[in-house]
Amino acid sequence: MRKITIDPITRLEGHGKIEIFLNDDGDVDKAYLQIPELRGFEKFAEGRPAEEMPRITTMICGVCPTAHHMASAKTLDDLWKVEPTSAAKKIRELMYCAFQAEDHILHFFFLGGPDFVVGPQAPAGERNVLGVIAKAGMEAGGKVIEVRKRLRGVLRIIGGKPVMPTCALPGGVSKAISEEERTEIIDTGEYAVEFCKFALALFDDVVLKNKDYVDLVAGDIYKHRTYYMGLVDENNKVNFYDGMLRVVDPNGKEFAKFKAQEYLDHIREHVEPWSYVKFCYLKNVGWKGFVDGEDSGVFRVAPLARLNVSDGMATPLAQEAYERMYEVLGGKPVHNTLAFHWARLVEALYASERVLELARDPEITSSDIVNLPTETPKEGIGVVEAPRGTLLHHYQTDDRGILTKVNLIVATQNNAAPIFMSIEKAAKSLIHKGEVPDGILNMIEMAFRAYDPCHACATHSLPGRMPLEIYVYDSKGDLVQKLRRGE
Amino acid sequence: MAKPKVAFYWCASCGGCEETVVDLNEDLLKVADAVDIVLWPVALDFKRKDIESLSDGEIAVSFINGSVRLEEQEEMVKLLRQKSGLVVAFGACAHLGGIPGLGNFWTKDTIFQRVYKEVPTVENPEGITPQEKTVFNFGEITLPEFYDTVKTLNQTIPVDYYLPGCPPPPDLIMNAVNAILKGELPEKGAVLAPEKSLCDTCPRKEGKPDKISIAEIKRPWEIKMDPEKCFLELGIICLGPVTRSGCGETCIKANQPCRGCFGPVDGVVDQGAKGLSAIASILGIEEEKISDEEVKKLFDGLVDPAGTFYRFSLPSSLLRRRRME
Numbered sequence: 001m002r003k004i005t006i007d008p009i010t011r012l013e014g015h016g017k018i019e020i021f022l023n024d025d026g027d028v029d030k031a032y033l034q035i036p037e038l039r040g041f042e043k044f045a046e047g048r049p050a051e052e053m054p055r056i057t058t059m060i061c062g063v064c065p066t067a068h069h070m071a072s073a074k075t076l077d078d079l080w081k082v083e084p085t086s087a088a089k090k091i092r093e094l095m096y097c098a099f100q101a102e103d104h105i106l107h108f109f110f111l112g113g114p115d116f117v118v119g120p121q122a123p124a125g126e127r128n129v130l131g132v133i134a135k136a137g138m139e140a141g142g143k144v145i146e147v148r149k150r151l152r153g154v155l156r157i158i159g160g161k162p163v164m165p166t167c168a169l170p171g172g173v174s175k176a177i178s179e180e181e182r183t184e185i186i187d188t189g190e191y192a193v194e195f196c197k198f199a200l201a202l203f204d205d206v207v208l209k210n211k212d213y214v215d216l217v218a219g220d221i222y223k224h225r226t227y228y229m230g231l232v233d234e235n236n237k238v239n240f241y242d243g244m245l246r247v248v249d250p251n252g253k254e255f256a257k258f259k260a261q262e263y264l265d266h267i268r269e270h271v272e273p274w275s276y277v278k279f280c281y282l283k284n285v286g287w288k289g290f291v292d293g294e295d296s297g298v299f300r301v302a303p304l305a306r307l308n309v310s311d312g313m314a315t316p317l318a319q320e321a322y323e324r325m326y327e328v329l330g331g332k333p334v335h336n337t338l339a340f341h342w343a344r345l346v347e348a349l350y351a352s353e354r355v356l357e358l359a360r361d362p363e364i365t366s367s368d369i370v371n372l373p374t375e376t377p378k379e380g381i382g383v384v385e386a387p388r389g390t391l392l393h394h395y396q397t398d399d400r401g402i403l404t405k406v407n408l409i410v411a412t413q414n415n416a417a418p419i420f421m422s423i424e425k426a427a428k429s430l431i432h433k434g435e436v437p438d439g440i441l442n443m444i445e446m447a448f449r450a451y452d453p454c455h456a457c458a459t460h461s462l463p464g465r466m467p468l469e470i471y472v473y474d475s476k477g478d479l480v481q482k483l484r485r486g487e
Numbered sequence: 488m489a490k491p492k493v494a495f496y497w498c499a500s501c502g503g504c505e506e507t508v509v510d511l512n513e514d515l516l517k518v519a520d521a522v523d524i525v526l527w528p529v530a531l532d533f534k535r536k537d538i539e540s541l542s543d544g545e546i547a548v549s550f551i552n553g554s555v556r557l558e559e560q561e562e563m564v565k566l567l568r569q570k571s572g573l574v575v576a577f578g579a580c581a582h583l584g585g586i587p588g589l590g591n592f593w594t595k596d597t598i599f600q601r602v603y604k605e606v607p608t609v610e611n612p613e614g615i616t617p618q619e620k621t622v623f624n625f626g627e628i629t630l631p632e633f634y635d636t637v638k639t640l641n642q643t644i645p646v647d648y649y650l651p652g653c654p655p656p657p658d659l660i661m662n663a664v665n666a667i668l669k670g671e672l673p674e675k676g677a678v679l680a681p682e683k684s685l686c687d688t689c690p691r692k693e694g695k696p697d698k699i700s701i702a703e704i705k706r707p708w709e710i711k712m713d714p715e716k717c718f719l720e721l722g723i724i725c726l727g728p729v730t731r732s733g734c735g736e737t738c739i740k741a742n743q744p745c746r747g748c749f750g751p752v753d754g755v756v757d758q759g760a761k762g763l764s765a766i767a768s769i770l771g772i773e774e775e776k777i778s779d780e781e782v783k784k785l786f787d788g789l790v791d792p793a794g795t796f797y798r799f800s801l802p803s804s805l806l807r808r809r810r811m812e
Contacts, residue, residue: 021625032628039499039556040598042606044589048794051708055746059586062503062654080708149512160741162510163503163654167741170708174742264607271603271611274621274628278602278609287610373708394607401706402790407606 026434031424054168066099067386073168079380080373087366088172094358102151104348172370189356196349222337227299230306260383301389303343308333318350491547494526500553507654579653584802591808653748680733704788759796
């Protein structure tokens with residue numbers, strides 16, 4: 001019996017660790033992913049005025065604060081039963097789409113993309129954003145920095161700060177957009193659309209024209225037949241800000257469609273003694289352990305899941321990209337985890353087109369930005385699609401709007417069981433008869449990086465630089481083998 | 488001459504302090520050029536033994552963000568203290584405890600009870616909670632201990648300077664880096680931000696009346712907030728009077744009141760107590776004779792004094808945490 005510990009000691013010290021147990025034949029018996037991270041926001045929110053939640057839950061994650069800000073805003077609308085003004089909804093969605101585009105681009109170029117653009121077998125030292133720039137050209141590198149800076153400029157205009165925005169109110173937003181600001185946002189939207197077209201062309205050139213990559217994307221190591229969940233609009237098109245939650249089964253057939261307010265009829269969380277993270281599953285299928293298939297309630301969220309549950313994209317260029325993805329990958333649903341990267345670029349293009357649409361809407365500069373609540377608050381539930389998947393907030397208050405109970409279903413939690421399964425599957429496919437090949441480091445990283453997991457942004461390390469270490473112990477607990485990236 | 492060695496480390500934090508460093512944009516490349524970054528987990532390969540092998544004080548400066556809640560974070564910051572000439576507490580969590588510091592109103596047990604047993608989505612008939620050690624027939628796996636109390640950085644190691652904010656804005660970060668590179672630092676213990684209060688730099692300062700009196704406390708959703716007027720004048724609680732400036736008034740510009748992430752101005756130990764007294768002093772002062780009932784009604788408008796005045800600073804305050812049973 002041997003135990004292998006993959007301990008990424010950066011942020012992941014205290015934030016993520018993989019333990020692999022081998023059986024007597026030296027094959028993988030079990031693999032565990034642990035995220036030793038808990039801050040207890042659900043508890044310490046009690047006693048706070050509900051309207052402060054958009055400014056408290058942002059601190060759950062400094063990489064996706066805008067997602068919590070917006071989920072919280074929508075929960076406040078529902079809590080006070082107040083409909084935001086038409087302009088306020090557009091301002092919120094505009095801000096939210098700018099955020100989605102920026103976050104997806106950051107992930108593709110800094111985190112996930114290097115595996116493809118530079119190559120999974122490339123030396124670790126090159127498998128990072130600098131390697132992407134070297135391959136795509138310096139001009140491209142400049143564009144990556146520029147598009148991120150500009151999109152964050154939109155967040156600054158609307159929300160005050162890109163990290164920890166502050167503009168949400170029940171029934172609307174606190175600040176209107178001026179004509180001058182609108183001009184800047186339109187410029188940014190145009191720039192972002194062009195950038196995303198360039199990014200998809202790069203993906204085409206580098207990944208899709210290379211058989212090895214296509215085999216990797218379509219191969220079995222990273223494949224799981226699961227249910228999928230995501231928000232769709234009234235035409236079943238992908239929507240980040242609003243709509244109904246739709247679930248499809250592993251065959252792509254609609255399994256459920258419900259409002260956020262009905263989430264308790266559909267979502268449950270499973271607790272394991274070895275994990276601070278809870279594991280979501282579909283209540284009406286049930287928890288059957290860390291397994292895939294029709295009989296297991298495990299479902300997936302985030303870009304690929306959103307595309308799988310929808311009938312398309314609501315903007316023209318993104319729709320073309322959507323159709324092409326499914327054509328190449330052989331129809332819906334796509335179960336290959338690495339296709340999350342492609343789906344992420346399709347979504348970035350949609351988000352950019354939507355920024356532009358909303359910025360050009362004459363109503364976007366309206367000063368009618370908030371409806372004051374008049375109802376007595378009691379309970380509110382709100383949902384958005386965070387970059388990393390479905391994000392739900394649920395508040396109960398006294399009649400002054402002081403929080404008595406809070407529940408949060410955070411995006412990555414929905415994907416926690418699948419991430420665990422992907423890691424175990426990759427470990428089982430790669431480790432045989434006690435042989436731990438060098439390449440396992442990156443191959444296992446790729447299994448969870450595709451999800452862009454945000455375990456307190458645990459894996460927001462630049463790929464290729466992430467200091468994974470593997471320790472192999474014999475049955476007496478003595479260290480017999482040590483592997484470190486790059487050595 | 489060798490470039491000064493710099494470390495950038497995170498404890499219990501959300502990643503926002505890393506994002507704000509990336510928001511330096513082109514300036515980040517200048518910084519990376521002027522110093523030798525020996526540790527930055529978000530971007531660079533990190534080997535603890537490399538830090539251990541440095542001589543004491545060899546790192547010119549360590550920027551450390553996040554509060555301290557796990558044993559391994561405590562060990563790491565102690566190691567960095569030993570190896571560093573200067574330690575800068577970076578951001579509100581390291582400086583004051585930050586938002587996660589609100590956890591000090593509770594204990595590990597009450598948090599576990601809520602998160603793993605009570606919430607309506609949890610299906611946990613056996614009442615399982617995370618354990619520091621789980622034994623399987625094929626071996627055991629462990630989790631680090633979750634402390635009851637969130638601590639600031641200076642409650643764990645001596646700190647030389649503080650960069651305030653949630654997160655610190657890029658211009659203050661650049662000022663601090665330049666001051667360190669040029670050796671033009673203020674006295675130890677200083678907060679590397681202006682000494683003025685936010686009210687002194689507030690864009691709404693001009694139209695503010697000389698004397699403010701709050702006849703009724705309003706919550707931000709109860710009125711349409713005039714984007715020109717002082718929040719206190721509108722009756723909305725704003726921590727501007729007791730909060731250090733330097734943030735660029737970003738929340739005010741988004742038409743939202745200050746929540747105090749920059750911490751107190753120089754000379755103030757307890758931002759929350761100071762804030763409470765500042766607000767109390769302007770409540771209904773126009774009324775010469777105010778009945779006890781009216782006083783009570785006024786103060787009832789302050790719906791969450793602890794969570795409002797200590798939003799970012801509970802662990803660093805005189806209260807520090809709720810008493811343990």
